[in-house]
Amino acid sequence: MTRAQGGFGRPQPRREDAMNALLRKDLLAGLAALALGAAVVWISLDYRLGTPARMGPGMFPLALGVVLSLSGLGAALFALRSVEPAPALRVRAMLAVTGALVLFALTVERLGFIPASVILIFVSGLAETPVQWRALALLSVILAPAAYALFVVFLGIPAPAFAWGAP
Amino acid sequence: MSFADGLLLGFETALSAQNLLYCLLGVTVGMVVGVLPGIGHLTAISLLLPLTFHAPVTAGLVMLAGIYYGAQYGGSIASIMVNLPGTASSAVICLDGYPMTKQGRAGAALIITTLASFFGSLVAIMLLVALSPPLARAALSFHSADYFAMMALGLVAAGTLIQGRPLIGVASVALGLVFGIIGTDTSSGALRFTFGAPQLFDGINIVVVAMAFFGVSEVISSIGRPRVGPAVNGAVTLRSLMPTRADLRESWWPMVRGAGVGSGVGILPGAGGGSMAAFMAYAVEKRVSRTPERFGSGAVAGISAPEAANNAAAQAAFIPTLTLGIPGDAIMALILGALLVHGVTPGPTVLAEQPELFWGLAVSFLIGNLMLLVLNIPLMQVWVKLLQIPPRYLFPAITLFIAIGCYSVANAPFDVLMVAGLGMAAYVLLALGFEPAPLLLGYVLGPLIEENFRRAMLLSRGDAMVFVERPISAAFLAAAVALVVWVALGARRERTLRAKGET
Structure with a gap:
């Protein structure tokens, strides 16, 4: 205030x-x-x-x-007797993280697993200021294929890596 | 099944290649998240929960349990080296562990806590295999009314025994119970709180709830939190890890007492597990010590007793979970949830119908603790190095894990949308002081407690007196009432004290 x-x-x-x-x-x-x-x-x-x-x-x-x-x-x-003020909400972090999750949900079947993961990493990375573009790019290159290997190849989750133009 | 048969079966199960692998994975992940002050073990277990659905039930539980007790080992490393507790239960280790580091005795502190962890776990594992079979047999005669009363006691304890705001704790439990009964009512087939969404007919998946409250809200509240780069004092050499004879002698009795306190606290449902055990053990040591003034400036007893206690509590917490189906804390609630997802109804019948689950898990604790002991000593330098990773790089990774984990449960984008919405609500509620652990406990117990309540009332033809006429049920309910009165009186005294202090 x-x-x-x-x-x-x-x-x-x-x-x-x-x-x-x-x-x-x-x-x-x-x-x-x-x-x-x-x-x-x-x-x-x-x-x-x-x-x-x-x-x-x-x-x-x-x-x-x-x-x-x-x-x-x-x-x-x-x-009524307490004095502790209301907490300040981290609105930027809240919107970035939940927005990233929503975008993943919307894209994982339309664009595929890898693009959805990359989108999620970059959007959730917007939570921090200043945005660490290089770290996010590095994370995308490493994490998206690693997660694909673990969940889709190893555990057998049926999800295409890329699904450009699929319905 | 005799005790020897049980142990034999346990070794056979736990030593299978698959279970060994999951055990190693669990304790290693636990160790890492325990060391990193950024992530708690609840977050880690929530994140790995979906993986267990793709494994056999025993292997999945072995892994989840490994994360839990592995984090107890790792948590003390951060406390000792940088004065930041890696997990809540190792906060008390800071008091004497960090002063030891400042005196250049970090190596001794690390090895003592490792040994104390191992010792505390060992005591509680023995207690687990000794107590569980008779307890499960006794529990077979429990009626629905007794189960209802037992769960009610656990929920009351979880809601009221939190720091500060018991009423919000109760509200958290009630909200959790509501989350738990969303979906199709098992006895009438009616749909409740589904708002017409077919994806909610089977209820909200435990993965979604756990990830919303321990994943999404954790990530949001951790991002941008001002962080001081932990300064690691001094290198830890293998030679410095050798404890002196005096250290060992000084820690023996504290370890024994700590293990006793920890086992006792761990068995109690709703008592909050490791952190309460560690604080109680510390208080006990300070009281019985001949040199209480040394506590807080590097007393060996001040690290060995709480460390033995929090590990003992972590193992002993499995006793009520596996024999009665009543989880003592949020981690046990997650383990119980994992069992339910695998179609295993937790309770006294598990021991008789799936002996390989119980005995395999118990023996895997032994093996996992041995792994931690062996891993810990040569890898101590690696764990200490981990402390220097900036946690901010972890957040996009955790968010990705949340999304994929939720998606993987049913290949449903809807679950990812759910975790986003519920996670945002969770963040706001937790910021206001709602408690995630009692809420999760309520969520897991919701359907069970309702079913037992309805069945008990049906059997008594609608007479609520059944809950006080049965001695077991009456005892649990009396304990619950006593707890409420005690907490209410305590809160009142605190308010008057505060009012006096202000004027």
Whole structure:
């Protein structure tokens, strides 16, 4: 968070405290659990509950949803006294790594195993700043064939090395 | 099957060329990831999990187990040489191991921890082969209610015994249980939480869950973390590895006590395995020592006891996993998951129906520990050199391994998309303080605990009193309640202490 700038050069502690209160780690964790728990309860109400002797598919998830919501609520209430700020997420790394995985999923059958691996290595390498182009090129040359040898040749995963233009 | 027959079968199984190869592979990978502070053994086991599906079940388990105890050996090397614990359970080794290095006694510290590791493992392996058969026989009379109570205790322990936030720990367990029951409900055939996606009808694969929580989120949170290049103090020569007679004498009783503490902690379900064992052993040594002031400045007992303890715990953790089907920590949950994928229902029947699995695994521990002992001494310089590899080159490689590993399970690009989405969610949840280990435990136990609960209620015609009427079940549930009360009181005292400190 950036420090409040205005107000005759004086920091404005009150407003900042109020903002930080919402961004505290434990509070966010509790609210996340509460929201997930509520969703689980909501979804499991669609399933048949059954009787205690013959439980339907809904009983156990409903109980889990209740436990999840209650523990989240409890954590959020206790968190009102905590002071630990919310963690800073590494957005660049998060997008690069998950993006690389998504691209691999989309290309492994359309372009083939080797191109998909190379794409993954370069995209996941974007996570670091500055990007280590030479290291990534080296990794591609070594890793993509090695992984192909291990998984496709040795373990017999059916995947073509290259599949340009395949449907 | 008699004890001697069992051992014979075990040697026959473990000494087959294939199992020896997988054992060597496992302990070597374990050693390497243990040394590298960048990757934990949970990440390594998750990454290699898909490989075990292409091997026979015994060979796969031999490898996974080898990674686990191999990492216990390797972890202490980083602690001693550069004061960075390679694994959580070797953090306590830093306290006295690193001071020894600064005094120029790195070689002695390394060899003592290797010997202590071997000794601790040996004690726990003997315990494993001695205790498992009678325990499995006793467990054959367990009813669904007892199983439910036992799993409940394990989950409560896993959720509440974590550092700091027991409520978030409980939430992590509950979320894991929900992940576990996604897919087709076995008793009614109803589809749950599938959102109409046919790829989810069989549930989320354990590889996807493990890689999301221990692979993807690990990689994301490790990238760009400021790292100080570890400065390795002094070379380790073969000659310096010779321990002095005084060192050996000083470490004997700590090793024995450490092995005892470690075995005890390892058997308890949900107790958290190696790191708790190591810390407890250290505390015990400091208390019984005649010179407690030497701890923290290079006391030999301060490395030998915890090192024996964390290895003993790593081996003893297999006792409840293999005999009762109740994993004590996240690694055991992964091992249990691997068993389930191979169609083996973990529990007391494994010992009777697949004796070669149990005995082969037990003997492979012995062989693997011998391999580590033999590998360790001549290769010590190589392991120390490994510490200088910058971990950043590892991340694209790990990401590639995650993608291919998930794809290889069912040749399904969908699983890779799943690991991307779940991995992003995992990263955010873990950043907020959710705990991956209890979550994974919940995921693995989810279907089992639901099934046992429903069966117990069915057999009692809907009477929940069955859980307190059966003595075994009542004892486990009482322990779970006691644990919750103890943790709640502890949390409350901590809050009042903190409140006093602030004012």
